[in-house]
Amino acid sequence: MKNLSCLLFLFVGLINAQKLNSDELSIINRGSSDSALSIYQTTDADQHKTLLSLSTEIDPLDPHTETLVKRMKLSLLSTDGGVGIAAPQVGINRKVIWVQRFDKEGEPLEYFINPVIVWRSEILNLGPEGDLSIPDxxxxxxxxxxxxxxxxxxxxxKHSEIVEGFTAVIFQHEIDHLFGILISDKKEKEKGDAYQKVDAFEKLK
Incomplete structure (x- = not known):
């Protein structure tokens, strides 16, 4: 039954994942496959529009997906201390992210395809965030x-896991990107919200 559920999940995902279009393929295959993709910036009007757009699922079995995953990692590694990146940040509105796993030994970088947060705790932490696509x-x-x-x-x-602490924050930040949510806009929307004070945020050392 478990294997059947996994196959059903994959089948539904493949149906929902439309084929990459010519513009997406052009970006993914531009230049060397061993080079980083350019990181989009909000300071460019066209790139900002991409960053604000909704992302759709991607076919994990499409060979171009593997190329995108590989080049996104190189893009993240090219930054000064970046801890995560989402496909919209390299111009592709598809559900792919990379996250540095501070909750694992060696703090490895890992990719995630079509990630979904199926549950969030009501307990919140407050802490600092920046964004590779939003200068200063x-x-x-x-x-x-x-x-x-x-x-x-x-x-x-299919994989399923519970994540907490600073790594959970990175996941939430990157998955926000898949919904066109930028932290600059998020701050504006949260101004009128009230929160209960909680434990100090776990910062990077």
């Missing part, structure tokens, strides 16, 4: 302390 912007944000995440890998295998 940093502020304090509330995020759920614990999340339940589901995603697939490049073989189409």
């Amino acid at each position: 912007f940093r502020d304090q944000f509330y995020r759920s302390k614990v999340i339940h995440l589901e995603y697939v890998d490049l073989k189409g295998k």
